[in-house]
Amino acid sequence: MAATLLSRAFRTKSRRSRELVSSLSHQLLDPYLSNPLQNPRFSKPRSDSPSDPKFVDSKIVTRNHCLIREFGFNWGLIGIGRSDFSVARICTSSGVKSGGDERAKGVEVSWIDVHVPESVRPYAKLARLDKPIGTWLLAWPCMWSIALAASPGSLPDIKMMLLFGCGSLLLRGAGCTVNDLLDRDIDIKVERTKLRPVASGLLTPFQGLTFLGFQLLLGLGILLQLNNYSVIIAASIFLSPHEEADILGNDSLNIPQAYLGLTFNWGALLGWAAVKGSLDPALVFPLYISGVAWTLVYDTIYAHQDKEDDLKVGVKSTALRFGSLTKNWISGFGVACISNLALSGYNSNMGWPFYAFLMAGAGQLAWQIQAVDLSNRADCNQK
Secondary structure (H helix, E strand, O other): OHHHHHHHHHHHHHHHHHHHHHHHHHHHOOHHHHOHHHOOOOOOOOOOOOOOHHHOOEEEEEEOOEEEEEEOOOOOOOOOOOOOOOOEEEEEEEEEOOOOOEEEEEEEEOHHHHHOOOOOHHHHHHOOOOOOHHHHHHHHHHHHHHHHHOOOOOOOOHHHHHHHHHHHHHHHHHHHHHHHHHOHHHHOOOOOOOOOHHHHOOOOHHHHHHHHHHHHHHHHHHHOOOOHHHHHHHHHHHHOOHHHHHHHOOOOOOOHHHHHHHHHOOHHHHHHHHHHOOOOHHHHHHHHHHHHHHHHHHHHHHHOOOHHHHHHHOOOOHHHHHHHHHHHHHHHHHHHHHHHHHHHHHHOOOOHHHHHHHHHHHHHHHHHHHHOOOOOHHHHHHO
């Protein structure tokens, strides 16, 4: 079904994209949009060729507190000239400040809005199918572990990688659904999250719960294809004492990212168990610790997007806990991540290519930490 959907998506992408933007422009924009040179509110191009739209960083049109932004693509104003349609932002005002400044709230228009049937779109967005990075972050520790468990000179178990890849997609979607159901009263107060399907009212909590059950049922089908030892390892994450969760998410500690790391990297144990039917602590525990440390790096950076809103609504995070010392802390977590990966490789007698690629990864992580602007939401999201 996924293959069919993608195939149809690529065939109809350009036409549907043009229709979407054309429809939106007629509903929201000024009548003279078709002649933008008469509109003094457009930003100026940043190239020597003002007539070339591919150099326009952003075009902003406001009317009745509505806002459309088109970022960095050669789209034109009411059509899309490129086939690699990515993201537009359609914004509606949440009010007008004194002085006439508008506060806009963004609604992402992604491939889901263009190619997915309207009745299914809220569920696809609830599972964050248009933002696959979360699935990758969940899948990578599983893939590390499966690769580590491969016999010397052999490729990793492809079947296991496919199973864990599908499982990561489903469980990440389920996790997002749980998050949105529990935090719907908070999400509505946070700029970045207030238009999520449950918080905005596109889906009711009951519909969200039904969708959660569907995802978990599919995930259970994948889990039952693994050996019994793996099933026990997978189930044990749900049996951890509530006191542990309370401590790690405690208001006095402000480190819920640690609990996320402990749960998000469970695949580092599960992947090995699925291949070997056992656990080797000397190999998988350093791998697991490295994943937890890595999560503390990227999710602390991610949390800096919402720190102002989190302060207002009382949400705790490592971004607020570490404050101005954030880069010192995440540098330490980065060192812990790389050193534990190296220890795991050493204990499993990895050859020199492992360490060569590990050093390349360490360099990328160091650049990421050094270059990120923690006061810039867009840069935090990109990193």
